Amino acid sequence: MKSVVLVVDDNDINRLNLKLLLKDSYQVVEAGDVEQAEVQLAAHRVDLLVLDLALPPEPDNPEIGMHYLEQFQQENSDIPVVVITGHEQRKLAVRARKSGALGFFGKPFDPDEVRSTIDAAMETRRQQVREQELARLVDDRIGQELLGDSGEVSQLRDMIGQVAEVPSTVLIRGETGSGKELVARLLHARSPRQNGPFIAINCVAMDAERLESDLFGHEKGAFVGAIRRKQGWFERANGGTLFLDEVAGLPASIQGKLLRVLETGEFSRRGGEAELSSDVRFICSTKQPLETLVENGGFRDDLYYRINVVNITVPPLREHAGDIPLLAEHFLERKALMCNKPTEGFSQAAMEQLIAYSWPGNVRELENVIERAVVLSDEACIEQIPSLEGPRSRQDREDLLDTWFERLPEGGVDAESLLEEVEKNLVLAALARNGQVKAKAGRWLGFGERTKDKMRYLCDKYDIHPGEETQA
Numbered sequence: 001m002k003s004v005v006l007v008v009d010d011n012d013i014n015r016l017n018l019k020l021l022l023k024d025s026y027q028v029v030e031a032g033d034v035e036q037a038e039v040q041l042a043a044h045r046v047d048l049l050v051l052d053l054a055l056p057p058e059p060d061n062p063e064i065g066m067h068y069l070e071q072f073q074q075e076n077s078d079i080p081v082v083v084i085t086g087h088e089q090r091k092l093a094v095r096a097r098k099s100g101a102l103g104f105f106g107k108p109f110d111p112d113e114v115r116s117t118i119d120a121a122m123e124t125r126r127q128q129v130r131e132q133e134l135a136r137l138v139d140d141r142i143g144q145e146l147l148g149d150s151g152e153v154s155q156l157r158d159m160i161g162q163v164a165e166v167p168s169t170v171l172i173r174g175e176t177g178s179g180k181e182l183v184a185r186l187l188h189a190r191s192p193r194q195n196g197p198f199i200a201i202n203c204v205a206m207d208a209e210r211l212e213s214d215l216f217g218h219e220k221g222a223f224v225g226a227i228r229r230k231q232g233w234f235e236r237a238n239g240g241t242l243f244l245d246e247v248a249g250l251p252a253s254i255q256g257k258l259l260r261v262l263e264t265g266e267f268s269r270r271g272g273e274a275e276l277s278s279d280v281r282f283i284c285s286t287k288q289p290l291e292t293l294v295e296n297g298g299f300r301d302d303l304y305y306r307i308n309v310v311n312i313t314v315p316p317l318r319e320h321a322g323d324i325p326l327l328a329e330h331f332l333e334r335k336a337l338m339c340n341k342p343t344e345g346f347s348q349a350a351m352e353q354l355i356a357y358s359w360p361g362n363v364r365e366l367e368n369v370i371e372r373a374v375v376l377s378d379e380a381c382i383e384q385i386p387s388l389e390g391p392r393s394r395q396d397r398e399d400l401l402d403t404w405f406e407r408l409p410e411g412g413v414d415a416e417s418l419l420e421e422v423e424k425n426l427v428l429a430a431l432a433r434n435g436q437v438k439a440k441a442g443r444w445l446g447f448g449e450r451t452k453d454k455m456r457y458l459c460d461k462y463d464i465h466p467g468e469e470t471q472a
Contacts, residue, residue: 003048005026007030008030008052010052010054014084014109017109021114029046037049042229048122050118051081051083052065053069053083066092069100076229077100078236080125084107103120103121104117146182147330148327151320152319160190163187163310169284170311171283172313172314173286174313176361176364184243184283188283191241196237196238197238199237199240203245205453211254213270214232217229217235218270218271222272241281243285244285259300262306265278317366318359321355324355335371347382350383427441427445431464
């Protein structure tokens with residue numbers, strides 16, 4: 001798919017000349033003034049703006065073009081701009097650069113200058129995207145290799161290698177913290193789209209209106225507070241990968257629009273009528289069995305079949321516990337470096353603690369626990385692991401439940417009321433163990449990234465009012 005260049009110039013011949021110069025490498029759309037430019041921006045996914053600073057209604061006043069450049073940069077900061085100037089306006093071109101333009105060329109047009117300036121601006125933008133992605137890859141939990149020597153991890157690594165190079169939609173299944181996003185990033189990093197953007201969205205972290213605007217964008221005035229046009233993630237992910245984390249949380253209103261994009265490749269911004277398209281590889285994840293949601297009417301069956309093309313299952317940490325020493329040493333080295341603390345590894349007792357624990361929060365919990373151990377340890381060697389409370393294994397949990405079930409009355413129970421009582425008491429116990437701090441209590445309960453919303457919901461549900469919270 002060719003990149004789209006919008007040329008804004010009130011001179012018909014100038015626009016025609018630019019179109020002829022660029023047509024082999026770019027798709028060119030045209031506008032004669034600011035109003036037409038806004039119409040074209042609403043109708044197309046634009047990758048670069050070529051802007052003449054001399055625009056109606058005052059073609060002799062370059063401030064019209066400068067004002068529009070500044071407004072455009074505020075509303076479309078991801079789209080590079082090249083300005084057209086007269087030879088007497090080179091000082092203005094320098095000012096335009098300070099306002100965000102990546103380059104300029106003069107009139108009359110020199111074909112080589114035009115092409116080289118636009119190509120350079122596009123390459124600069126691509127490089128910015130690559131650098132942003134590289135910065136993400138260097139981040140603590142991104143871009144690392146899939147660590148582990150177990151058969152489960154080896155099979156997962158082979159599956160990623162098999163699937164990465166094909167364009168098929170992928171559904172990644174796995175428990176919270178098991179590494180679903182890491183798998184998605186590795187699929188992107190080893191695909192032909194590796195130089196394009198990777199954008200991840202958590203579907204349960206926002207309401208339907210916010211999610212719709214983030215995915216598809218919106219037009220100025222589409223709703224109260226929409227003071228400018230916004231490009232959605234489908235537009236921004238063009239040429240790259242869009243990852244929907246916890247897709248089971250998609251509101252019903254979004255499911256239909258998403259299905260349409262997958263079927264036709266087209267969508268429209270919220271509040272807009274123009275049909276837009278974007279070249280995106282689509283990856284989803286879920287910790288819930290989508291099949292059950294489909295049966296219960298909570299997830300569209302046609303969307304399920306669209307996203308369930310290739311399945312990858314990430315095993316929970318308890319199923320490849322043999323990898324815990326390798327993972328633990330890896331995290332220890334990084335966390336010690338991050339905290340600027342020397343390290344000599346784990347004591348045998350500490351490692352036995354790590355191996356015996358059941359890890360309901362999986363690899364993410366392991367990483368967090370080791371960071372906590374590094375922060376709290378006064379010695380170079382980690383002698384013991386703090387905060388590994390509660391059942392240490394699946395068998396411990398099963399024993400606990402067996403004891404509980406044995407005490408249930410023969411005459412039956414009110415299951416709904418009993419489950420609510422258990423849930424409420426778990427929240428109260430978690431708060432009591434964690435100094436009445438909701439964030440800590442939520443992590444203790446294994447809520448992971450949903451801690452804030454989940455604890456707020458449960459405290460409201462059971463009218464629980466924890467004491468004054470401190471920094472978690």
